[in-house]
Amino acid sequence: MAKAQIGTSKYQAKKLKAAGLQKLKYYCQLCQKQCRDANGFKNHLASPSHMGRISNIQTSGQAKTLVDTYSSQFQSEFINLLRINHGTKKINANRFYQEYIQDKEHIHMNSTRWNSLTSFVKHLGKNGIVRVENPDEQEFNLEIRLIDQTQQQVKESREKEMKDDEELNIKLLNDQIKRGRHQEEGARVTPPPPVLPTGPIKLSLKSKKKSTAPKITSIFNQ
Template sequence: MAKAEFGTAKYQSKKLRAAGLQKLKFYCQLCSKQCRDSNGFKNHLSSPSHIKKVSEIHESGDSSKLIETYSTKFQDEFIKLLRINHGTKFINANKFYQEYIRERDHIHMNSTRWRSLTSFIKYLGKNGIVKVQTNDESNEEEEGFNLEIKLIDRTQTLNAYQIKSGGNSLEDNDEMNDDKLLQRQIKRGQEMEKDKDAEKSKTLEQLVPTSAPVKLTLKKKKTATTKKLVNAFDENESE
């Protein structure tokens, strides 16, 4: 099929359609390419450029890391737009998601670790990022359409924490905790020094003689007694 010539009405029509929002299921997040229909998307998946990127990711083993990167970007962009457009007011989750996907180059949910909008909203509510409530008046039966979300105001949380902690800010409390920790370490060091000094003095007392007078006991040496020898012949001579 021949391409439309530049400047013609058909060319302008195709250009406008390409610039608009296409179906999300025909978008390749890995290649950042939007296809118009299923046939174009199928051709893209079998293209050498796409196959090369997929093989490189499999060989490097970074597939899980890539999904985590897309998930982080998706969450950051989602929360940023929610803060800008609605602040801390409740908004239907699906309605706001339609606002989010109007941006052509947004991170698509099918490239993240969340398989549905409901699972993503539950994750945000579980981690205290948004407040989630169910709209019982909604007649929508599809999952996720009756969820209302509101961004949690961190300033209110900080103010409540400051009131609870006696009017000190988080930085002041951190400094106080650091000072207390430092004081405990100094006190512990001083106690250890005292223990060392006590051990040293105890050792010196054992080694150095005391100033008390030393008593010496002298024992008299016993002299050996010599027996007088008597000559037996002297007696005979005197007779």
């Protein structure tokens, strides 16, 4: 995309957009108040109305709950819109964030537990919600792709089935070995006591080979 020339309407639009983005930082989710700039925001945070709300929340012990609520709302709205707008197609995280904040009612990131889009995106990646790519090794320029949860579930259940089969095979194998050992012990009782002291060792080795070893291979071959 070509860089917008200074003075053109495109340049103005870009500048306005950047200013709008900047303003998001100065929104108080709690009071639902938009401040004009850093100074206004600072004043708001120190204002009696805001301080009153904060101390109410803190005395009622809801501060953590509130951050949790905002965080989970933020995440579910973000993911819903990602699904609607892009499905499982790849998109630049910053570009998509622009789409997300178009909704004036959106939950603002500064009321969540994430302090940057990057940390939020990393959280999504770590929890298997999106696949995160870092094409030019720049932390702030991540690409995301929604992971299809239904496909993921199918994959997981298939893996579980395979694991169950494997466990069943091992159990069967162990049963066979146990049974083999049992037969072996039974066989050891019947022959008359050998005269030579080395006799029993030879005998047990021989019977072990016959009863156990072939069974191991046969189960895996079936």
